[in-house]
Amino acid sequence: MLECSNDLMKYLTELSFLKKTILCSWFFIGLISTGYLYLFITTPGKQSQIQYWPQKSKIAVSQDKPTLVIFFHPKCVCSKASFDELSLLLKEVHAPLSVKLVFIRYHNKTEDWHKTDLYQRASAVKGSEVLNDMDGLSAKLLGASTSGIAFLINHERKIVFQGGLTPARGNMGRTPASAFIINWVNTKAKTVTPFLSKVFGCEL
């Protein structure tokens, strides 16, 4: 092995300056592109600063039970994982919970453009209400800018949770966010300290 390694080192040292440069550049370009991708995957969307559900919002929240509102970009593939995670989450929720799945709707796009797989799947989630947010006005009002962002609001319109349900872009996996929502709803907790979680997805 030592002999072969020496051969390799000898071969590498005998390469011309140009070849060495190309080889090093190739290695570093690879590293940089990997780094860029890593950042793309792991960089979360912006968080909302809002603490209470606005009165002006067209999305009504329940007065007698918690409401979970999730915003979706109709074309965001990464949000499929959020759906899967939501389905799992809802299976573990035993207390009453109002679920509203809000899809951004763009006025200059056709009906077909909006009717994506994601939209069809949303309609199939039991006990949920699918809403359209024309030109994302409600999302803007809340400061929601990333597909998959969820808000859990108590009966006093206080936002007790905001953030994503998935651990990364397009990847499923049990996160503290899901655990918090399940626990909070099931125990009918009174905690008002908001729980924040990172959100990953396309920009709304």
Place this chain on the structure above:
Amino acid sequence: MSMEKERIIEIEKQCLSEIRIGVDKTFQQIFIFQWILVISISLWRSPLTWIGETPFINPHLSFSVFFGGLIVFIPIFLIKKNPGTELSMYLVTFCQALFSMMIIHVSGGRIESHFHVFGSLAFLVSYRSYNVIIFSSLLIAIGHLVMGTYSPIDLYGSQDISSWRTVEHVAWIVFEDIFLFSILKNKMLFMKRIAFHQDLTEQTLLRVEDLVIARTAELEESQIKIMEQQQSLMQASKLSSLGEMAAGVAHEINNPLAIIHATTKYMRKKITGDTVERTFVEENLEVIEKTVKRISTIVLGLKNVSRDGDMEISSECKFGDIINDVIGVCEERFRNEQICVTIKDLRENPDQVSRFNRVQLSQVLLNLLGNSFDAIMILEEKWMKIEISEEDHLLIVKVIDSGKTICPEIEKKIFQPFFTSKGIGKGTGLGLSISKGILNRLDGDLYLDKKCKNTCFVIQLPISLTEAA
């Protein structure tokens, strides 16, 4: 280190190099396939990312295209330029490990995609290098460690992964490595055996070659000796033939001499007695001149026939002249035994001049005529016929005599040296074998015409050769 061991190692290295070149070339195709695969997975999973209503190419897709391209092109370029090197081998290993991690990543950490690692290791065994397997396993282990620590979701498709999962994955790789090392050991052993056998074959071949060279030299030496002996035998045979002819020749010359003697005696008598007429003298002188010419022809014929044919360079002459030389030598002998000799030239141009080895052909003809003479001397019907013809650029000379066709038993042995059907002390048994040898050397042949009801020997000579020689 002995020469044999050095050669075995050299063969092993050569064998290994050829195998590695082949593996490198296979990996060129595998890389292209993997690149297409990674791009396809990215396209299938999420080709676009959105900012509002504006689509952008998903960085995963760009990553698959560009980073995948980088992984593909450098090794492909290197393999194309310099396949089978250590560098190309390690680069392929490195890139293959990158591809494994990439496929796992773009498939969202699907556990099934981890099989690529095992598949790659199995492929890399083809390089027949323990180092490559170790290097690849190390890279995969490092990749698992880094990704497992910083981005487990990309590696395992889930965030809630225990750090022991990485240890388990590495352990499975080590488990596969154990099997691969065992396979590799067998492969290397097999290669060593092949190298050993090839060395053995090479050595045997060398020994055989040496033996062939030695034997060829011996054969050449023997051939020279045989040729020398053949020449001696030919000369002996010729002398024997000449000896046999000596009586006839003596008689041949004796007759004209008797004519000269009688003519001069008669002239002397006339000169002393009466007045001699001019016409009488002229007539008798003409007889003497003709007779002297006759003696001269016999002597010339003898001279032509008895020269050393091997030293003779072929010269331009008519084939008829060669026949005349031979007939001139034997004519008197044939006449004494009342043997009628006819010459039949069936060629379109009997006076055609070509290049012949006059002496050697005379010797062949003399031998054939001598044999015929011995054979038919005791018969009631005594004749000889010489037929000359041309056929497909071949000069065909048939020497036929009144004897019956030769029986098959004698026919089989007739051209063998030292075989003779003549009585003891009459023949050497070399005449026909030497004659056949002479004609074969001239690219011709001598054979017995079995179809002929009489004894017929056929001389065959290529005309083109005779003309050009």
